[in-house]
Every structure is written in structure tokens, then in C-alpha cells.
Amino acid sequence: MCGIVGYIGKKDACEILIKGLRRLEYRGYDSSGIALHNGRKINSTKSTGKIVNLEEKLTEKNSVGTLGIAHTRWATHGKPTEVNSHPHSAGDITLVHNGIIENYQKLKEDLIKKGHSFLSDTDSEVIAHLIQEENIKFDFERSVQSAIKKVKGAYALAIIHKEHPDKLIVVRNSSPLVIGVGNNEFVIASDASAIIAYTNKVVYLDDGELAIITPTDYVVKTISNKLQKKQEQQLEWNDEQAKKEGYEHFMLKEIHDQPHAIQDAIRGRIDMENGMAILGGLTSVDKRLRSINRVIIISCGTSYFSGLVGEYMIEEYAGIPTEVEYASEFRYRKPLLDKNTVVIAISQSGETADTLAAIKEAKNKGALTLGVVNVVGSSIARETDAGIYNHAGPEVSVASTKAFTSQLTILTLIAVYLGRQRDMSMIMGRRILSELQKVPFLVSKILENEEKIKKIAYKYAKFENFFYLGRKYNYPIACEGALKIKEIAYIHAEGYPSGEMKHGPIALIDKHFPSVILAPKDSVYEKTLSAIEEIRAREGKVVIITTKDVTELHSDKYDIIYIPKTLEILMPIITAIPLQLLAYYVGTKRGHDVDQPKNLAKSVTVE
Ligand code: F6R
Numbered sequence: 001m002c003g004i005v006g007y008i009g010k011k012d013a014c015e016i017l018i019k020g021l022r023r024l025e026y027r028g029y030d031s032s033g034i035a036l037h038n039g040r041k042i043n044s045t046k047s048t049g050k051i052v053n054l055e056e057k058l059t060e061k062n063s064v065g066t067l068g069i070a071h072t073r074w075a076t077h078g079k080p081t082e083v084n085s086h087p088h089s090a091g092d093i094t095l096v097h098n099g100i101i102e103n104y105q106k107l108k109e110d111l112i113k114k115g116h117s118f119l120s121d122t123d124s125e126v127i128a129h130l131i132q133e134e135n136i137k138f139d140f141e142r143s144v145q146s147a148i149k150k151v152k153g154a155y156a157l158a159i160i161h162k163e164h165p166d167k168l169i170v171v172r173n174s175s176p177l178v179i180g181v182g183n184n185e186f187v188i189a190s191d192a193s194a195i196i197a198y199t200n201k202v203v204y205l206d207d208g209e210l211a212i213i214t215p216t217d218y219v220v221k222t223i224s225n226k227l228q229k230k231q232e233q234q235l236e237w238n239d240e241q242a243k244k245e246g247y248e249h250f251m252l253k254e255i256h257d258q259p260h261a262i263q264d265a266i267r268g269r270i271d272m273e274n275g276m277a278i279l280g281g282l283t284s285v286d287k288r289l290r291s292i293n294r295v296i297i298i299s300c301g302t303s304y305f306s307g308l309v310g311e312y313m314i315e316e317y318a319g320i321p322t323e324v325e326y327a328s329e330f331r332y333r334k335p336l337l338d339k340n341t342v343v344i345a346i347s348q349s350g351e352t353a354d355t356l357a358a359i360k361e362a363k364n365k366g367a368l369t370l371g372v373v374n375v376v377g378s379s380i381a382r383e384t385d386a387g388i389y390n391h392a393g394p395e396v397s398v399a400s401t402k403a404f405t406s407q408l409t410i411l412t413l414i415a416v417y418l419g420r421q422r423d424m425s426m427i428m429g430r431r432i433l434s435e436l437q438k439v440p441f442l443v444s445k446i447l448e449n450e451e452k453i454k455k456i457a458y459k460y461a462k463f464e465n466f467f468y469l470g471r472k473y474n475y476p477i478a479c480e481g482a483l484k485i486k487e488i489a490y491i492h493a494e495g496y497p498s499g500e501m502k503h504g505p506i507a508l509i510d511k512h513f514p515s516v517i518l519a520p521k522d523s524v525y526e527k528t529l530s531a532i533e534e535i536r537a538r539e540g541k542v543v544i545i546t547t548k549d550v551t552e553l554h555s556d557k558y559d560i561i562y563i564p565k566t567l568e569i570l571m572p573i574i575t576a577i578p579l580q581l582l583a584y585y586v587g588t589k590r591g592h593d594v595d596q597p598k599n600l601a602k603s604v605t606v607e
Helices: 013-027 051-057 104-113 124-134 140-148 239-243 250-256 258-266 280-291 301-318 353-364 379-383 402-421 426-447 450-460 472-489 498-503 525-537 568-589
Strands: 003-008 031-037 042-048 067-073 088-090 093-101 153-161 164-173 178-181 186-189 201-204 209-213 218-222 294-299 322-326 341-347 368-373 386-389 465-470 492-497 515-518 542-547 559-563
Touching (some): 013 031, 013 067, 013 186, 013 239, 031 093, 042 051, 067 153, 093 124, 124 140, 124 153, 140 164, 140 209, 164 186, 186 209, 250 258, 258 402, 280 386, 301 322, 301 341, 301 402, 301 568, 341 402, 353 379, 368 379, 368 402, 426 568, 450 568, 465 498, 465 525, 472 492, 472 568, 492 498, 498 525, 525 542
Parallel strands (some): 294 341, 465 492, 465 515, 542 559
Antiparallel strands (some): 003 067, 003 186, 031 067, 088 093, 153 164, 178 201, 209 218
């Protein structure tokens, strides 16, 4: 997730843009850049690393201008190098971009045929060339509209033109963009945190809209040139609240980010016609993947639990024997691997020391290694033979939420990819992929039910022990739910397969020991009902997470959270959401700092 900021007005744009970049730093960054129009030409300056590195490169000569755009990059396409940093230019056009362009490869090929040459590996540079190409026929505004019509994907763009020192054009589709309306000046940014110091009057662009901004005025239109009437809003946020987009904590914001994060994990990766996942990061090892006969998933913590779901998915849909192992154990065992084994490392940060060491061990033994990693260019991304990025954007809160559901999404794509290389029918591939496309919407439906979940969380916040129970695909989610409440609320909780209760743990159940049970109507639903009955018979209190089509469970007996229905393989993405909210609200009710729980670190780079 990148951050963009732009300024047009009478003041020194450079200072405002640098301050804006600093406020967007929390969105993650590996490089940054700025472009300023000095009235005659555009000067661009870029740097890798921290924003201070960029500042050091700014001189009296290249920092002049009252119109400018700037960018903090969190790499998605191409390594975090200076050449890949924004702004990107082509002819008269210079722009910054936040988002992912799905069809950039095809657009790039077409532009190369027309004589364009590219400096970077990014999808963003392609848009600059596309606008420049259209600019041969049209004026600035129409060339942006015409170019954007050809682009598929997510984008928030801020664009300037060498011949237009008094014009800033911004465009939005599926990536956030806010226009701050000042007194004869405008500040645009990815979120209000970069704007709030100058004005609290804002306009939010909707998907498919662009704004043409001059120092004194702005007009909003659709890509098809239809004028739009926009409502200006008054923000009452302070700086800190603005970073969290008004949410009280990053954890809550990131829980709410999930419909977008899942969408970004899917974007450009579905070939519906062939019922196949498009995983560009695996192209180089595609042939080898066809001959592997064993999968080992290695990871830690929350990423370990997504791996467990991956095991069920890959075995059921690709028919390949799969094991999941804690990376910290794997590295010290004598794992039996060969060239027909693929080891998949899952890691949000890409820096977890145990996972990194386990990959090295796997490589030494001749296995093929893949990474499912959120941070581009991280050690695990570099160490593995090939891989897939999550594109979930930075997770600021220590406890993982959106990275987890994003991992589950990628694992679904991997299961389809490996399955279609083997026996999975095209119909089955299509079925899973088309249901996966609906998941972001289903997740947003659960988030609408937040108040009900909060009420239940407050009711249970006094208990000191919990069981989290699930079966089949939902057993790993029960484990993840238990981990979340441990981390955030400092409550002892255990995740168990619901069928195991009768083999011992049920001895602990009484009215002081509640259970959270995942019981969607699926192939193991009837079995889960028996576990619920056994617990109730021992006076155990029960919170049930289930789908609306069940008839056997009633709210006079249990606290019930209803969730939408989907395919069994996709249900973990759905059931994870209420468990995250439960942990969040129990944690906040108990007065904890949920974003930085005690004793925990975001990136565990030591053994
Ligand atoms: C829990 C959590 C940790 C991480 C674990 C692995 O909320 O965030 O359990 O999942 O430390 O980290 P990554 O995924 O970065 O390898």
C-alpha cells in the first residue's frame, strides 16, 4: 500500500508534500519521491529508504514550485529501488500511483510496439506512457480520461503536465483518495492524515471519478466526462485519528480493511474462462510444480494457522499430500525432503527468523521453495525460489488480521492452481473462483454486524478461560481465534478440534469456562452439534458462529453470531472475522493497548 499526496495553491508545495509524506509513513514505505512544477518544467527527485533520504537530495533548484505530487512506496511490482520509485514520467506527463494495475503487461507490450521505452518494472509507469500516448490526440484532461478507460485494476492517481503549471488531475478507482479543500489551495492525499493540518473540509472521490484542480477551484467528473456534484464534508478528526481513518485502533481499522485486502489479493489473478488462478510469481517454476508430489507448509503463529487451512485445501482440491509445520520445529528436525517436494513459507513480514532458517534448510535438501509474503523485497521473498505477494498493505497493529485472511485467499488460489495442473475440472475451478470473488462483499456484511458482536464480547469479557472449537476447515480458525484473544485480551484460550473435547478437555467445562464454537452449516455441521450439546449438558456457556440456514440452534439457549454462507473451502475467511472482532472488543473492554500488546513484536527476527 503506497501513499500519495499532492498540492496546488500559492505556497511552497515542497514543504507541504514532505510533511504529507511523513504523515503517510505509517502506510509503509521502502522509497519515496516528489515532483515539483516550477512554472517552466517538472523536477523529480527520488530516493530509497526513509523520507529523510529524499529530503537530503532536495536542493534550492529542484524544490521550487507551487504545484507538486509526492509518493511513499510500499512495493508491489518490482524491487524497492530508486528507478521503481514514483513519480513516473513519460514525455510531458508525471504521476504518482497507489494501487495495482491488472492489465499492465498487455498495455506495456502494446506501448512498446508503439515505440515507448520503459525505465522501471512498475505497473505505474505504464499509466504515464498511456496518458502521454493519448496526449498526442487530446488535451490533458481528455487524454487522462481516454487512457484510464483502458486501465483495469485499482488506482488513485495524481497527475501533472509540463505544459499545465496550474493544473492537477486526480483519478480514483478502488484505491482511497481525498481532496482537502483549502482557501485558494488544495491538498490531495491517500487519506486525511496528510491533509488535516491544512484544512478539515474534504471531498471523497468515488470509483470512476476524476477531479481537475486549479489553484482556485475544482471540478469533479466521471471518466466518461459527466459532471458530478460532490458534497464537501467537515472532518472532526485529530492527526492520530486521521491515520486510523477515524477508527480507535489500527487493529479495528485493519479488520475493516479486509474486504479491500482480499480484493487486492484476488485482483488480476482469476482466469474465469479456464477456471484457473493466474499466479505470475509462479510462472518460472510452473513446470516443476506439475511434478511435485508433496507439499510442506512452514510458518509461525497466525501464519501457521493459515497454513493448516492450506493443508486441507490442497489435499482436497489438488490431491497432493500436504503437511504443515511450525518453522521453529522444522529447522531443527531432520526433515525428509527431495526435489519433488515443494516447501511453502507463509509470512506476513517476510522477516521471521525461524521461517527464514527453515527455508534455508529446505533449499539445502533440494526442495523447491515458495513464499506467500506480504512485504515485497523482504528476506523470505528474496530467499525463496518463487512466490506470491499478498498485496494486503502494511499491517501496523501487532496482531495479524488482514494479512491472515489475505493468506487464506492466496492459499485458495494456490489450491486451484495446483488442482487445475492435476485433476480438478474447469467447472470446479470456476466455481471456487467465482465464489471467491464474492467473499469481499460477504466480509463487509459481517462487519455491518459489528455492534452485535461487540455486545457479546462485552458480556464475555469477564471470563479468564475460553475454548475455541471448530472442525475440518474451521479447526485452524478456532486456533487462530484462541491466539487472537490470548494476544489482545491476555485471556487463556485453547483452540481445539470440536471432536476432541470428549477425549479430555471437556473435564474443564463448567459455567465459568465458556466456549466459542464455529458451526456453519457444512459437511461436519451435525457432528459439531453434538459437541455443543455435550458442553451445554455441563453448564458450559456457548457462543456460536453459524450460518442463517441452521434451524437447530436458538438464541434463547446460546449467544449466536450469524455469518453469510459460502463454499466450505472459503468459509475460514468468513469465520475468522467475528473472532477478530470478539478478541478486539474483549481486549478493549479490559482496557488493553490492543495495537501493541505486551511482550509482543510485529516482526520476530530473533530465534
Ligand atoms: C499473531 C501474529 C504472529 C505472527 C507470527 C509470524 O497475531 O501476528 O503470530 O503471525 O509471528 O509472523 P510472520 O507472518 O510475519 O512470519
